[in-house]
Amino acid sequence: MSKRQVPLTAAEVAPIWTGFLGDSMANGVLRYFAATAEDREVKHILKYALGLTEDHIGFKKDLEARGEIVLPLGFSEADVNVRAPRLFSDLIMLYYVRQMGIGGTVAYSLALATSTRGDIREFFNHNLKTAAELLDRTTTMLLDKGLFMRAPHLAPAPAEKVRKEGWLNGLFGDRRPLNAVEITHLYLNTISNALGKALMIGFSQTAKSKEVREFTIRARDIASKHIDVFSQLLKDDQLPAPGTFEAEVTASTEAPFTDKLILFHTLTLTAIGIGNYGSATSASPRRDLAAAYLRLAAEVGTFADDGAELMIGKGWLEKIPGAIERDALIPS
Structure with a gap:
């Protein structure tokens, strides 16, 4: 029996089915963002993210065409008006795509860990890499444009062991x-x-x-x-x-x-x-x-x-x- 003839498990159906909903939604949002973004570099990264959603949708529709899964209806062009005026700034769009990268690395890591069929693991492994690439590209762009909000800096401190139970406190007394x-x-x-x-x-x-x-x-x-x-x-x-x-x-x-x-x-x-x-x-x-x-x-x-x-x-x-x-x- 070939790997493509092995029925999909529940652990494979779940991220494919829910992922199709998310991809079809994100596809519409990104098409609108790409139509209303002003910065050329931002448009480029939005189109890269849009291409990823199209690849994901295409793979899943191929599975459906072979009778391996029934996908949800999801969202279509009818759910998006790309001619609507600009609602969000380029900064929001960049942080939105960065959050997509963060969410993708988390979701695809779990999907890869719970999938067994070879082609499905290959699909999620590829998606994990491209989500990490999307995260890296948006982070770099935000840094280059001076727009990235960094976490607070901490001064180096010597190694030290916890010596009292009060380290857990916070509700009462000293924190x-x-x-x-x-x-x-x-x-x-x-x-x-x-x-x-x-x-x-x-x-x-x-x-x-x-x-x-x-x-x-x-x-x-x-x-x-x-x-x-x-x-x-x-x-x-x-x-x-x-x-x-x-x-x-x-x-x-x-x-x-x-x-x-x-x-x-x-x-x-x-x-x-x-x-x-x-x-x-x-x-x-x-x-x-x-x-x-x-x-x-x-x-x-x-x-x-x-x-x-x-x-x-x-x-x-x-x-x-x-x-x-x-x-x-x-x-x-």
């Missing part, structure tokens, strides 16, 4: 300073929320239905609150917090995206945020930080549930493939 890992997660989560807030500002200006518009406003306000929490934790140790992107959203109110794409995009960012908070919780020994991440993750989880209900109510939520419901097949 030790943040360590490098904790600073990193606070920095990354501040930037991701800042980018998300800017996107929500743009989405709230252009969403057509009241329900979707109110949902994006709620997302904007949650992101703003979380930015304040993370920034204050950094400032408490006299560390700089990353800047935000509100001023990088134009005053346009003409919709470049359908409400379906806006809502799905909002929920995608929400899911990424929950994952980020989980990673930060496990990597933050100081108890007040873990408590903060758990509290904020619970808030985002409730928001995600409400968003899923809204998607279902609109008839936009597609059902991911799953196990056969055997009991339903038994004659009554």
Whole structure:
């Protein structure tokens, strides 16, 4: 039996199916970005990222054509108006693509680790490399243009062992300073929320239905609150917090995206945020930080549930493939 005749496992179907949704959404967003970007170099990197989504979609459609998977409907040209006026600045576009690179390295690492079939592993391995390349290119461009927001610098210190249990404190009494890992997660989560807030500002200006518009406003306000929490934790140790992107959203109110794409995009960012908070919780020994991440993750989880209900109510939520419901097949 050839490797292409081996049926796809659940661990392979999951990233292919969900990845198709993400790729079809990102394809539309990137086409609009490429049409409205002003800087030639930014346009070039947007077209590179766009080409990656097209390659991903093509591979998955080939699998579907061979009868190996049924893909979701996803998003099409009808969900994007590339002729809409410019809504976001080139800076937002660059950070957006950089976040795509970060997300891609994480998602494709997991997909590669859980896949077994040769062609599927080759596909995810290639995607992992190109996601890393995308991340590297956008980081270099932001640095070259003097736009990259660096994490705080730390002075070298001698090696030292923890000598008291109070090192874990944070809820009561004296708090030790943040360590490098904790600073990193606070920095990354501040930037991701800042980018998300800017996107929500743009989405709230252009969403057509009241329900979707109110949902994006709620997302904007949650992101703003979380930015304040993370920034204050950094400032408490006299560390700089990353800047935000509100001023990088134009005053346009003409919709470049359908409400379906806006809502799905909002929920995608929400899911990424929950994952980020989980990673930060496990990597933050100081108890007040873990408590903060758990509290904020619970808030985002409730928001995600409400968003899923809204998607279902609109008839936009597609059902991911799953196990056969055997009991339903038994004659009554």
